[in-house]
Every structure is written in C-alpha cells, then in structure tokens.
Amino acid sequence: MSLKDTFKHKTVFSLEVYPPKTAASTKKLVNALTGIKRIKPDFISITLGAGGSQNNNALDLASMIQNDLKIPAMAHIPGLYRSKEDVTAFLTELKKHNIQNVLALRGDRNDVDDPVGDFNHASELAEFIAKQGDFDISGACYPQKHPESVDLVDDTLHLKQKVDNGVSHLITQMVFDNQAFYDFKQRLELAGINVPVEVGIMPCTNRNQIKHITELSGIEMPKKFVAIMDRYADNKEAMFDAGVAYAVDQIVDLVSNGVDGIHLYTMNNAEVAQRIWEATHSLFEATSYQIQHPSIASGNHK
C-alpha cells in the first residue's frame, strides 16, 4: 500500500532513525530495529547529512529496513549541497532497492560548503523528484515557523508552494506544545493546504538532548516541559521516565483530537520507542478513529 493510501485508512505511526557512522553501531541499531519490529511502524524514515557524505550509510540502512525488515522506508534527501546529477543518482539507487518514499528537504546551511545552486528550496527539489515519477514525496513543516521565515504568512506561502510542487504528506519539526500544532493546522486549512500532516514527537530523555533541541529549534518550550527539565535533568532515571511520560501525554491528546499521524524522533533509542509504543499502540490500532472524530478538521478540538 502506498503511503498516500495508508493515511486514508488509519492514524499513521512512524519512526525516524539516523544512519550510524561505524560498523559496530550499525550492528547495534540493526539489532535494535529487529527488536522493535513488534512496534509495527507504518514507515521508518532515515536521515541524510546535508553535506552529502553519508549517502551509502543511509542507503544501506534504508534498504535493510525496506527489504529485510519489510517495513516501508522513507529516505531523506537534503538538496542544498547536492546537484541534479547527485540527486538523480541517489533516486536511481533508491529505486533499485524498492524504496519509493522520500522526504524532500533543503537541509541546514553550514559555514563550510557553498550551495550547489540546483535546489535552493525544498519546493524545487520536490518539483524535480515529482517529474521523475515513481516517488511518494513528503516534506518538512514548522508549526511555530521556520527560523528563517519572515513571519507566519511567509512560512505558510512557501509551504503551499512545496505542496503544489508535489509534496503529498508533511512531517512537522519536533512539537512540544500541542496547541501550537492545532493553531498551525487551522492556518493550513485557511491556506488550502490539505495534505496529511504528521506531528513530530521527540521524547526528551536526557540533558544533552534538551540543550541540542533548544539551540537548534529556537522553539519556546511550554511551562510544563520546562518544569520537568528543571526538576529532573540531573536525575537520569527520573528524566527518562518523565520524558517518556510527557511524549505519551502529547500523543494521547493529539491522536484523540484526530491528527493524521505521529512521527517519533527516536534518536536511535529503541527502548524509548518501545516504551512509547507499549503505552499508545491501541490508539493507533483503532483505525477508524479519524473518521468518527474529525475534530481538528472542524476546529472543535480541546
């Protein structure tokens, strides 16, 4: 079943992993993925470095997920530092490995490399991939706007362009405040952006992650989240439990309010993914939920 069709049938649950750098950590991840096979994600997405050096690691991992674990894989493709030829070669490899889901991205700018110039925005990459046919194209979105966007209108117009250019499913940046997502979803409806949107959930289970997230995203954290961090960031076990519980709480609220799907940023931590799945799987398995409770679409959530 294509991803587009999966969204028509159920509330989607997916995972994001990144390709390990060493053979030892790849083996560890492969074992972890085998262990979490019971989780039954609708797909697993595989990140790719913006600079273009990790193609093979990402491809190997995506192929293992698609062909050995038999779970649909989604390959991330950041375009800023890749040429049309690079992208075409990567797409050819993906096809050889039966991978039809891609996430078309711009990629973060770095201070070292010069952008190639073929894909300055994700929308240009989406258009290019759409013309090749054969791929189900997803895109990224930012409920509290991308840090480079001038304002919410600017952000929404560029997102619309991305969807008009062939993106059929969106995945949000990590969300810690569900209300920010509900507000965003209403803006999308007003703008006529009607594709399914998965909410990115990042269980925050240790101090380093929190620092990394706040630096990268520039998102203002909800009070409830800040209180947990202030109290437990120095207590490993308590922080783990609190981080998982916070994420589960968010998921229960989001799925109850009829979201299209949840995309779990696993940071390759199979234990976290397992804990979250155990606490929420029955919500996803109640597949007709969205049809019975289209509360977000009618704006009646909460």
Ligand code: FAD
């Ligand atoms: P775009 O959609 O191009 O938007 C970036 C900025 O440009 C926005 O401010 C937008 O408003 C603006 N813009 C868009 N079009 C135009 C236009 N025509 N004219 C002027 N301005 C415009 N990065 C990686 O390197 N590898 C990954 O694997 C990866 N995975 C990710 C997965 C998800 C779910 C998310 C949310 C992000 C991921 N990223 C990844 C990070 C992403 O590459 C960065 O957030 C990047 O800064 C923006 O990428 P984008 O695809 O959203 O860009």
